[in-house]
Amino acid sequence: xxxxxxxxxxxxxxxxxxxxxxxxxxxxxxxxxxxxxxxxxxxxxxxxxxxxxxxxxxxxxxxxxxxxxxxxxxxxxxxxxxxxxxxxxxxxxxxxxxxxxxxxxxxxxxxxxxxxxxxxxxxxxxxxxxxxxxxxxxxxxxxxxxxxxxxxxxxxxxxxxxxxxxxxxxxxxxxxxxxxxxxxxxxxxxxxxxxxxxxxxxxxxxxxxxxxxxxxxxxxxxxxxxxxxxxxxxxxxxxxxxxxxxxxxxxxxxxxxxxxxxxxxxxxxx
Amino acid sequence: xxxxxxxxxxxxxxxxxxxxxxxxxxxxxxxxxxxxxxxxxxxxxxxxxxxxxxxxxxxxxxxxxxxxxxxxxxxxxxxxxxxxxxxxxxxxxxxxxxxxxxxxxxxxxxxxxxxxxxxxxxxxxxxxxxxxxxxxxxxxxxxxxxxxxxxxxxxxxxxxxxxxxxxxxxxxxxxxxxxxxxxxxxxxxxxxxxxxxxxxxxxxxxxxxxxxxxxxxxxxxxxxxxxxxxxxxxxxxxxxxxxxxxxxxxxxxxxxxxxxxxxxxxxxxxxxxxxxxxxxxxxxxxxxxxxxxxxxxxxxxxxxxxxxxxxxxxxxxxxxxxxxxxxxxxxxxxxxxxxxxxxxxxxxxxxxxxxxxxxxxxxxxxxxxxxxx
Numbered sequence: 352x353x354x355x356x357x358x359x360x361x362x363x364x365x366x367x368x369x370x371x372x373x374x375x376x377x378x379x380x381x382x383x384x385x386x387x388x389x390x391x392x393x394x395x396x397x398x399x400x401x402x403x404x405x406x407x408x409x410x411x412x413x414x415x416x417x418x419x420x421x422x423x424x425x426x427x428x429x430x431x432x433x434x435x436x437x438x439x440x441x442x443x444x445x446x447x448x449x450x451x452x453x454x455x456x457x458x459x460x461x462x463x464x465x466x467x468x469x470x471x472x473x474x475x476x477x478x479x480x481x482x483x484x485x486x487x488x489x490x491x492x493x494x495x496x497x498x499x500x501x502x503x504x505x506x507x508x509x510x511x512x513x514x515x516x517x518x519x520x521x522x523x524x525x526x527x528x529x530x531x532x533x534x535x536x537x538x539x540x541x542x543x544x545x546x547x548x549x550x551x552x553x554x555x556x557x558x559x560x561x562x563x564x565x566x567x568x569x570x571x572x573x574x575x576x577x578x579x580x581x582x583x584x585x586x587x588x589x590x591x592x593x594x595x596x597x598x599x600x601x602x603x604x605x606x607x608x609x610x611x612x613x614x615x616x617x618x619x620x621x
Numbered sequence: 622x623x624x625x626x627x628x629x630x631x632x633x634x635x636x637x638x639x640x641x642x643x644x645x646x647x648x649x650x651x652x653x654x655x656x657x658x659x660x661x662x663x664x665x666x667x668x669x670x671x672x673x674x675x676x677x678x679x680x681x682x683x684x685x686x687x688x689x690x691x692x693x694x695x696x697x698x699x700x701x702x703x704x705x706x707x708x709x710x711x712x713x714x715x716x717x718x719x720x721x722x723x724x725x726x727x728x729x730x731x732x733x734x735x736x737x738x739x740x741x742x743x744x745x746x747x748x749x750x751x752x753x754x755x756x757x758x759x760x761x762x763x764x765x766x767x768x769x770x771x772x773x774x775x776x777x778x779x780x781x782x783x784x785x786x787x788x789x790x791x792x793x794x795x796x797x798x799x800x801x802x803x804x805x806x807x808x809x810x811x812x813x814x815x816x817x818x819x820x821x822x823x824x825x826x827x828x829x830x831x832x833x834x835x836x837x838x839x840x841x842x843x844x845x846x847x848x849x850x851x852x853x854x855x856x857x858x859x860x861x862x863x864x865x866x867x868x869x870x871x872x873x874x875x876x877x878x879x880x881x882x883x884x885x886x887x888x889x890x891x892x893x894x895x896x897x898x899x900x901x902x903x904x905x906x907x908x909x910x911x912x913x914x915x916x917x918x919x920x921x922x923x924x925x926x927x928x929x930x931x932x933x934x935x936x937x938x939x940x941x942x943x944x945x946x947x948x949x950x951x952x953x954x955x956x957x958x959x960x961x962x963x964x965x966x967x968x969x970x971x972x973x974x975x976x977x978x979x980x981x982x983x984x985x986x987x988x989x990x991x992x993x994x
Contacts, residue, residue, distance in 0.1 A: 362852075392837045397687075408841060408852065413834040415690065416843035418713050421683040424675065428687030428695070431671045432645055433835045436691075454683075457676040610671060617666040 354381040357391055359411045366405050368476075370556075370564030372523035372549030376470055377406045379529035380439065387534055394437045397426045399446035402477045402551075403470035406441035420451025423458040426465050434607045437537060438464075444471040444485040448504050452484070459513035459542055463606045466536040466543045469506055472551040480554030491558040506546045511599045516541035518599035522571040523549040525595070532597065540605045548575070548593065625800040630790060631656035631698075633765045634724055635664070636803060637772030638696050641811055643722070644670035645688035645695040647681040649703055652736045653792040654726040657698040678703035682710040682723065689719045690842060692833030694776055694813070698724035700792075701734060701743060704750070711785055712751030713844045718783035718826065718866060720814055722775045725787060726795040729974045738974025739792040741896055741947040747787045748925045754863065756870035758782070758877060759925035761789045763899040765799040770809065771922065777812040778877070782869055783829045789924065791897045791947070793976060824849040826862065829869070870926055878928035881920035882935065884910065888917025890990050891939040893932065893956055895921040897976065898945050904979035909986055916986060924952065932959045941989050945969040945977050965989075 358381050367373045384394060391412040398407030400419035407414040417425045426438050447455050447469050458465065474492055475481040482492040482499050485506065489498040507520040517539040519532035529547060536543030550556065550567035561567050576584065578596035628636075635657045638646070646665060648658040658674065665672040671688070675681045681697045688695040699707065704725045714721050727743045729735030743750075747759045758778050762771040768790060775786040814831040817823045817838070825832055825840045827849040832838030841851035846859035854862065870877070881899075884906065885891065894902040899920045909916040919935045921928070932955075936942050942964050944953035953968040960966050969985055971977050 391839075393835060395834050408843070411839060413690075413838065413840050414842070415687075415834075416841075416845065418683065418710055418844060421679060421710065424680040424683040425687035425690075427673070427680075428645065428647060428684030428689075429691045429834060430687075431673065431684075432688045432691035432693040432695075433833075436835050453676050454680055457680070610666075614666045614669055614671075618669065 352385050352388065354378070354385040357381045357384045357411060358409050362409055365409060367402060368553040370552040371402070372472065373402055373406065373470055375523045375526065376468065376529060376547050376549060377409060377441070379526060380406070380441070380468060380533055381410070382530045383533035383537065386530065387537060389437055393435060394439070395429065396439050396441060397422045397429070398441040399443060399451065401443035401446050401475070402472070403441050403443035403446065420446055420449070420454060422446065423451060423454050423465065423467065427458065427461070427463050430463055430465060430607055431610065434611060438466070439537065440465060440467040442467055442469050444469060444473065444506065445475050445483045448506055448509060449484045456509070456513040459510050459515040459544070461606045462514060462516055462541045462603055464540050464542070466533065466545070468533060469544065469546045470549055471506060471546055472549045472555060474551050474555040476551045476554055480558060492554070493558070507544065507598050510544040515544045515599070516601045516603050517543035519597045520546040520548070520595045522575055522595065523547055524568045524572045535597070539600070540608070541603060623802050625802055627798050628765055628801050628803065629656060629796060629798045630765050630768045630794040631726070631796070632660050633769040633801070633803065634698065634772045634788070634790065635660035637769035638722070638776070639664060639668060640769070640804065640806070640809070641773040641776035642694045642813060643696050643776060644668070645685065645693040646670070646697065647673040647675050647684035647688070648697050648699065649675055649678045649681050651700045651703045653728055653795045654698045654700050654724060656795070657724060678706040679710065682707040685721050686710060686714050686717070686719050689721050690834050692836070694720070694780065696722040696724065698726065700726050700728045700736070701730045702732065704743060704746065708750040712753060712755055714785040715751065715755035715757060716844055716866065717842050719785065720779040720783050720831070721785050722772070722779055723785060723787045724790060726790040726792060728792045729972070735974045737792065739897060739947060739976060740974070741791060741898065742951070743789060744924060744946070744948065744951040747789055754867060756784055756867050757925055758784055758786045758870060758923070759789060760786065760879070760923055761896040762794065762922070763896055763920070765794070765797060766801040766803065768794060769803050773809050773811065774879070777810065780814045781812050781829065783814065783831055784870060789896060793897050826851050874926040874928060875930055877923050877926060878931050879922035880928070880931060881922070883918040883920065885917035885919065885935050887915050888939060889915040890941040890943065890986050891917045891919060891936050892943045892945065892982065892986070893919045893921065894945055895924060895952065898947060901977050901979045901982055902945065905982035905986070908979060908983045912987070914986065914990055927955045929959050932956060936960050936964060939964045941986070942966040943969060943982070943986060945982050947971055947977065
């Protein structure tokens with residue numbers, strides 16, 4: 352199947368602003384599903400609330416647009432009663448680690464076979480550009496008009512520390528890498544996190560003198576360093592840079608499989 | 622001859638859930654409901670089901686909704702503070718027409734309140750806890766065997782009407798152990814959601830037909846106001862859809878009303894009660910009748926939708942109506958509304974975490990009736 356066949360093309364154009372990176376990530380997800388030749392009837396996309404959550408409406412399969420921060424727990428319930436379903440999450444940064452932070456770290460710890468794609472644009476876009484737990488320090492938003500005084504979460508590092516078993520980070524600039532990591536995340540048995548740094552020209556850009564989407568994409572390219580080169584950098588050289596690539600991979604019993612082993616044992620009367 | 626067994630209210634609830642076909646439970650420990658999850662953690666895997674302890678009650682109800690869309694009959698159980706946390710997702714279940722059961726073993730509130738003491742303080746929250754107009758069914762029980770039966774009934778209604786159903790228990794009933802003979806398989810009716818006959822042109826939000834994820838329905842589920850296909854809608858379309866899901870319950874108010882009607886034919890005074898307080902009322906009515914007072918009793922099992930017609934007809938000839946409940950006055954407001962000034966309606970409440978006694982109720986009725994209220 353072609354990637355278009357995984358999308359409800361009749362629902363296009365999407366709701367995102369001109370120049371937004373979310374369409375590119377969603378495009379990459381559709382390509383990944385197509386390249387994996389997944390059966391759309393056995394695949395589900397679960398989105399949260401926010402710009403990223405709207406991706407769920409675009410996939411031509413069972414899909415759910417959940418409450419804010421809770422996509423990962425809706426998906427946990429779903430996956431436990433439908434273990435054969437491939438379940439992909441489209442989360443925003445605020446959704447995943449702001450309001451949903453507790454659910455997110457527990458999903459990492461539980462290691463349910465879900466693939467979370469985190470559209471990280473460093474801001475609350477849908478509500479009008481408020482500061483996020485991912486907004487870099489000193490950066491402006493509508494609720495940090497004098498510059499952000501808080502320090503942001505590093506989502507990928509948080510996921511690794513909390514126990515996610517596949518963690519990769521890339522940018523919406525790196526289209527082939529997005530597809531590659533999403534495919535590997537889905538193929539990996541366990542909780543996979545693919546953090547995609549992306550740009551919000553409408554709010555983040557306008558408020559931080561980065562109005563041009565193309566310029567924003569380039570800034571991301573310049574700010575990021577592939578993990579292969581990261582080791583060679585000194586602490587000083589790493590300042591202000593973000594490491595990207597396949598950051599973590601670990602084999603650990605997957606929760607749904609473990610639970611069904613328990614069920615099999617209990618049914619045999621052990 | 623089947624033997625009686627000593628069963629706790631919470632255990633009866635858990636066993637009723639399995640009987641009804643519940644195969645997914647998610648919860649978070651909280652007094653006085655924790656034994657429900659403890660029992661299901663032991664027993665669900667034996668019948669192929671899943672019991673998860675989540676990170677909080679928001680996660681619990683959300684996982685339940687996800688599991689229900691996976692096709693499983695699903696339940697969570699909690700008490701006041703957890704019930705408060707669940708409210709947003711209960712609204713999600715209502716607007717997405719997700720069958721699920723939420724058990725709230727009420728304790729003294731607000732906030733942490735009196736965790737080990739009894740209350741009936743969540744009656745209004747059960748109806749209006751989530752924001753916006755929404756359909757909901759709220760049941761209650763007074764006896765351990767009835768907890769089992771009402772849990773089964775809660776699942777049946779949730780499945781039949783695609784609606785969240787709340788079962789209001791309380792601390793005393795949850796922890797009470799009674800000698801009971803619980804229903805055998807086949808004794809109670811068990812209803813499951815209706816699946817579409819064909820998927821072609823299937824509209825997942827047109828009626829009570831339900832297509833689970835993985836069954837080929839390409840179902841779009843959202844908490845946004847939506848059309849019959851599940852896609853965001855505004856204005857007239859949104860209003861029509863909301864009206865449909867409100868009316869599917871409201872229009873069935875009379876058939877949803879479960880109750881016990883006792884000595885109402887000649888009653889001058891009528892007591893209206895529900896849940897644990899009904900046990901005291903039963904004894905109070907016995908005492909009052911022995912004294913020669915014409916007292917009747919309406920024992921409500923369905924609290925919401927509130928059975929207006931039933932309450933109106935039961936109080937039509939009454940000169941006095943008493944509503945004892947373990948709160949500052951909640952269901953009594955509905956009774957007042959329905960009675961509409963035809964007779965004085967009084968509330969008898971307690972906030973100290975102890976039950977209202979039969980003597981308190983009998984004394985109040987005697988005082989009022991003898992004063993010629």
